[in-house]
Amino acid sequence: xxxYLLILLAIIFVGCASKQQNHAINTYSLELKENxxxxxTTNFSIEINKSLINKSFNTNAILYKQKPLLLEKYVKNRWIxxxxxxxxxxxxxxxxxxxxxxxxxISPSKIKSDFVLNSYIYExxxxxxxxxxxxILKMKFELYKGNKLINSYIYxxxxxxxxxxxxxxxxxxxxxxxxxxxDLNSKIAKEIKN
Numbered sequence: 001x002x003x004y005l006l007i008l009l010a011i012i013f014v015g016c017a018s019k020q021q022n023h024a025i026n027t028y029s030l031e032l033k034e035n036x037x038x039x040x041t042t043n044f045s046i047e048i049n050k051s052l053i054n055k056s057f058n059t060n061a062i063l064y065k066q067k068p069l070l071l072e073k074y075v076k077n078r079w080i081x082x083x084x085x086x087x088x089x090x091x092x093x094x095x096x097x098x099x100x101x102x103x104x105x106i107s108p109s110k111i112k113s114d115f116v117l118n119s120y121i122y123e124x125x126x127x128x129x130x131x132x133x134x135x136i137l138k139m140k141f142e143l144y145k146g147n148k149l150i151n152s153y154i155y156x157x158x159x160x161x162x163x164x165x166x167x168x169x170x171x172x173x174x175x176x177x178x179x180x181x182x183d184l185n186s187k188i189a190k191e192i193k194n
Contacts, residue, residue, distance in 0.1 A: 028170040029080045033178045045103035047113040048092045053084040053121040064126040077166040094181040116144040126169040133161045135172035
């Protein structure tokens with residue numbers, strides 16, 4: 001009987017110990033580059049709506065594609081928040097730091113703004129082929145004045161990465177998003193002056 005009790009205790013101890021293994025998950029964020037172009041501040045206000053995202057990409061998982069039509073996710077690597085919320089945060093920060101608008105509001109806002117910016121994320125993934133890979137980012141922005149669409153801007157961007165590592169993908173995605181936001185700010189600056 002003591003023999004069975006010792007075996008049972010050993011099994012329980014080993015089972016509890018194995019559950020405590022640390023499976024580290026890397027979490028990644030995005031950040032705005034430091035030297036953004038500054039513009040002459042207008043008296044206008046803008047409301048930034050939360051980025052809408054294709055449901056396939058509405059996750060904290062970092063996705064990759066090795067074959068057409070097949071998206072897979074990295075097990076030990078994740079975004080710190082869903083990609084659309086990270087993107088919305090960067091869009092808002094970019095507009096604020098560009099100094100284009102006197103007031104930048106985040107939707108939903110009780111204050112009526114002069115302009116509204118909508119954004120859509122169609123795709124964001126790590127395309128992996130043999131020893132090379134690319135960061136893929138496809139987005140659309142719509143600028144409204146009141147209920148009137150002023151202009152829409154579509155970006156389909158990719159950036160080659162020297163290896164297949166997730167960190168390389170995250171850095172490339174951050175670079176692509178910063179380039180898109182810099183171009184977007186420039187286009188918005190031209191639109192609101194007309």
